[in-house]
Amino acid sequence: MSSLTTKYIEIQNVEQTFKTKKGPFCALQDINLTVAKGEFVALIGHSGCGKSTLLNLLAGLTMPTQGTLLCANREIAGPGPERAGVFQNHSLLPRLTCFENVYLAVERVFAATENKAHLKARTDAALAMVGLTAAAQKRPGEISGGMKQRVGLARALAADTDVILMDEAFSALDPLIRADMQDQLLQLEKNLSKTIVFITHDLDEALRIGAQIAILKDGKLVQVGTPDDILNRPANDYVARFVQRRTGAAVAHHD
Numbered sequence: 001m002s003s004l005t006t007k008y009i010e011i012q013n014v015e016q017t018f019k020t021k022k023g024p025f026c027a028l029q030d031i032n033l034t035v036a037k038g039e040f041v042a043l044i045g046h047s048g049c050g051k052s053t054l055l056n057l058l059a060g061l062t063m064p065t066q067g068t069l070l071c072a073n074r075e076i077a078g079p080g081p082e083r084a085g086v087f088q089n090h091s092l093l094p095r096l097t098c099f100e101n102v103y104l105a106v107e108r109v110f111a112a113t114e115n116k117a118h119l120k121a122r123t124d125a126a127l128a129m130v131g132l133t134a135a136a137q138k139r140p141g142e143i144s145g146g147m148k149q150r151v152g153l154a155r156a157l158a159a160d161t162d163v164i165l166m167d168e169a170f171s172a173l174d175p176l177i178r179a180d181m182q183d184q185l186l187q188l189e190k191n192l193s194k195t196i197v198f199i200t201h202d203l204d205e206a207l208r209i210g211a212q213i214a215i216l217k218d219g220k221l222v223q224v225g226t227p228d229d230i231l232n233r234p235a236n237d238y239v240a241r242f243v244q245r246r247t248g249a250a251v252a253h254h255d
């Protein structure tokens, strides 16, 4: 989205139509969006507007009915080593410890090229990044929802991808833990210069953590801009109303 920096993710004229019993349903239409390397984009919209559909395309889990998605100048044709996903249902394996859950992801990516000591070091480092060193030997049933979410994030970080795709990853967290996770994520983004596409249906969350905000309505992007653009220069009545309803959270500063 920034013209000064390199384009890293490019979504070009993307359309996604699903076949349903009632006929074709167009979930995404005319989607054009560019994300620069190291940029933090919050994709926001009400339930059912097509957010997960778009994230699944970026993750390479599905293919668009029209248009192209590129990452690092290559067409996205499946899951790739430069992209990792964090989802709302963190899907941890219940019998494995936090360490083992993260280690599995590390093994998948690096087992072919690195020895066990390196894999273990990567796992320890990822757990440390999200503040879970002390909980490494606990199982999912023994930790809080926020900690489980952090294990999910550690798994994505451990895979050491350039891009992290997050689909309502913090939605199930209670407000205090959620704010804490948002701060941690911003810090990680700064320190590791990850490219992050963060889906949320919460405008306050988007304004707080997104350097760029893309607003999706009924499968179309209605505005892409900075938090300041969205708040002070809404592109249309829909965005203006969306903004008016917000409860008033602080806007984080990206620099």
Ligand SMILES: Nc1ncnc2c1ncn2[C@@H]1O[C@H](COP(=O)(O)OP(=O)(O)O)[C@@H](O)[C@H]1O
Pocket: 018, 019, 020, 025, 027, 045, 046, 047, 048, 049, 050, 051, 052, 053, 054
């Ligand atoms: N595989 C599918 N088949 C048919 N319709 C789908 C499919 N996936 C999503 N949809 C529809 O597309 C719309 C957007 O869904 P989704 O991307 O999950 O929304 P969001 O994540 O913004 O809540 C919804 O109306 C949903 O019912």
Ligand SMILES: [Mg+2]
Pocket: 051, 052, 053, 167, 168
């Ligand atoms: Mg969704």
